[in-house]
Amino acid sequence: MTAAEAPLPPLAPRERTATTAAERRTGSPLAVSLSGVRKSFGDKTVLSGIDLEITRGEFVVLLGPSGTGKTTLLRLLSGLEPPDGGDVLVPRQRTVVYQEPRLIPSKRVLANVSVGQKRAQLTRDNARRALAEVNLADKERAWPATLSGGEAQRVALARALVREPELLLLDEPFAALDALTRLQMQDLVGDLVARHRPAVLLVTHDVDEAVRLADRVLILDNGGFAVDVDIDLPRPRDRNDPEALRYRATFLAQLGVGRPSSTRQDIS
Ligand SMILES: Nc1ncnc2c1ncn2[C@@H]1O[C@H](COP(=O)(O)OP(=O)(O)OP(=O)(O)O)[C@@H](O)[C@H]1O
Known part of the structure; x- marks a missing residue:
């Protein structure tokens, strides 16, 4: 069964009567809604009650230390992995691009x-x-x-x-490419997303990639989002812009690289 055929309930934004915080923030209809989503493997809790809303056209990048559950979350959204609990509402039209083609x-x-x-x-x-x-x-x-x-x-x-797709899931799609090709692919994906406007969840380990592409960055740690922040920078983005460098340093610190841990409040 392909992800597009998986039996998750479709979200029907036009039928919604209430306006969510995400919709108010971006002015676009909701594409993804997770509420209280839990997932464990044996006695290891990977996701402990995740709430997440992504609107149509929103480019969300998911960072996090190795083994924290980024791919698990992406697989839940694709329909390949069932949650242990909570609600997963995703559009029927969704597709995944992986690290290997x-x-x-x-x-x-x-x-x-x-x-x-x-x-x-x-x-x-x-x-x-x-x-x-x-x-x-x-x-x-x-x-x-x-x-x-x-x-x-x-x-x-x-x-x-x-x-x-109304939801495009990208699982480290540039990780196997050389540095120059990676930058070209990032630009291409940025252009394509701007043109087609799916909701996007990109999983990556590359903080520069996150700052270059994201409308919003999430950092997953200890079963929940340690960071959930909008990237308020004009496009195309200059990686040497002082504000871009500040986001970069903050995310690296949150990931345990560089200066001491910072949080959302440091950025906003
Ligand atoms: N099918 C499975 N059976 C048992 N454990 C699993 C399974 N899938 C994932 N895990 C465990 O769940 C945890 C999260 O895995 P996941 O692949 O989602 O992490 P990740 O953040 O994507 O990691 P990485 O950045 O290294 O790719 C890991 O400890 C992993 O071993």
């Missing part, structure tokens, strides 16, 4: 982009448009094995885009 070696690039889609829902034209959006129009007949790592990851992005 997960292309089908025996299918050409265009077929990889449209894989799993019903003919009625998706024409080859849509797949071609998505490939053009990731600057790979000339690769539609290429085999995955002939692509560079960055190209393969752009095909994975096109495959996600073509589904027009």
Whole structure:
């Protein structure tokens, strides 16, 4: 079963009568709502009552020390992992991009982009448009094995885009790329998200990536969010901007790197 088919209840923002804090803050309808979500593996509690709202078009980056539950939270949102308790409301149209592109070696690039889609829902034209959006129009007949790592990851992005997700889940999608390609991919993803406006949850270990891309940064620690802060910086962002450096230093400190621990109050 694909994530898009997983049996989680869809959120229907237009049917909501009450306006949530997140909707008031951003002016956009809600895409994700978690309430009191708990998850343990054996006697290890990973998520101990998570509340989270993400609005349509909001780019949320999730940081946290290794093993704190970032991927578990992403898997809950994708529908691949059931919660032990609490409510998970996500849109039906959601898709995940992973660290590795997960292309089908025996299918050409265009077929990889449209894989799993019903003919009625998706024409080859849509797949071609998505490939053009990731600057790979000339690769539609290429085999995955002939692509560079960055190209393969752009095909994975096109495959996600073509589904027009309301929720885009990104699980360290740039982690395996070289530094220059990583920066180019960050810009590309930033542009694509601005154009398509899904809600986004990006899991990463890269604090610079968080400051460059996020509308909002969460740091997961000890089963809950130690930090939940809006990144109030104009785009495109300059990583050497003093305010960007201040966010960076604060997040690193919260993650136990650099100066002593800081919290949300230091930033806002
Ligand atoms: N299926 C599972 N069975 C048992 N334990 C699990 C399972 N999935 C995750 N865990 C445990 O839950 C904790 C959180 O794992 P998770 O992969 O979500 O962390 P993470 O923050 O994404 O880590 P990293 O940054 O290292 O990728 C870890 O201690 C992990 O060993």
